[in-house]
Amino acid sequence: xxxxxxxxxxxxxxxxxxxxxxxxxxxxxxxxxxxxxxxxxxxxxxxxxxxxxxxxxxxxxxxxxxxxxxxxxxxxxxxxxxxxxxxxxxxxxxxxxxxxxxxxxxxxxxxxxxxxx
Amino acid sequence: xxxxxxxxxxxxxxxxxxxxxxxxxxxxxxxxxxxxxxxxxxxxxxxxxxxxxxxxxxxxxxxxxxxxxxxxxxxxxxxxxxxxxxxxxxxxxxxxxxxxxxxxxx
Numbered sequence: 001x002x003x004x005x006x007x008x009x010x011x012x013x014x015x016x017x018x019x020x021x022x023x024x025x026x027x028x029x030x031x032x033x034x035x036x037x038x039x040x041x042x043x044x045x046x047x048x049x050x051x052x053x054x055x056x057x058x059x060x061x062x063x064x065x066x067x068x069x070x071x072x073x074x075x076x077x078x079x080x081x082x083x084x085x086x087x088x089x090x091x092x093x094x095x096x097x098x099x100x101x102x103x104x105x106x107x108x109x110x111x112x113x114x115x116x117x
Numbered sequence: 118x119x120x121x122x123x124x125x126x127x128x129x130x131x132x133x134x135x136x137x138x139x140x141x142x143x144x145x146x147x148x149x150x151x152x153x154x155x156x157x158x159x160x161x162x163x164x165x166x167x168x169x170x171x172x173x174x175x176x177x178x179x180x181x182x183x184x185x186x187x188x189x190x191x192x193x194x195x196x197x198x199x200x201x202x203x204x205x206x207x208x209x210x211x212x213x214x215x216x217x218x219x220x221x222x223x
Contacts, residue, residue, distance in 0.1 A: 044217040103165035104162065
């Protein structure tokens with residue numbers, strides 16, 4: 001069974017940093033692109049970033065470019081999102097998702113990031 | 118940046134057909150996916166590559182994509198289908214989600 005378990009979310013002050021984690025199991029991690037998707041409270045889904053199988057290709061939504069960094073450790077079956085210079089508008093539930101072709105076919109339960117003073 | 122527009126809400130009676138549209142420039146030239154999200158739950162993929170259903174997704178869910186519009190159709194809608202639905206595609210190596218549609222089964 002595919003499992004994606006996110007962690008690392010918390011309350012952080014504006015301008016602060018946070019690192020999110022996603023532990024993957026139940027599939028061959030190295031075969032898949034992985035992504036982060038977020039959802040602000042009461043709002044829709046927003047794709048944040050993705051990374052290819054060996055970590056050599058990374059793409060970001062414009063609003064996080066230069067502030068967020070996606071990475072992965074294939075030896076640990078783990079996905080990360082380093083978030084710097086956090087803003088109030090980054091407050092959201094952050095999902096880790098497995099990409100399969102043109103879709104995200106498996107999702108974690110999410111980890112909540114709150115940016116507030 | 119690329120945008121996908123969906124109607125905010127769709128209402129349907131049990132047993133009837135619900136159609137949810139997703140509009141974007143030349144969307145028919147790209148692949149569209151659809152996700153279902155129930156309150157407090159993670160999204161679930163219900164349609165990929167315009168019209169394909171993942172294993173475990175009921176046959177009442179179908180999809181199409183042509184011109185500027187992709188459509189998710191739920192035939193014989195059941196109460197359990199009440200949820201938010203999001204379309205999604207790719208543009209310039211980045212994913213884009215639609216604005217979301219709340220389906221209410223009255």
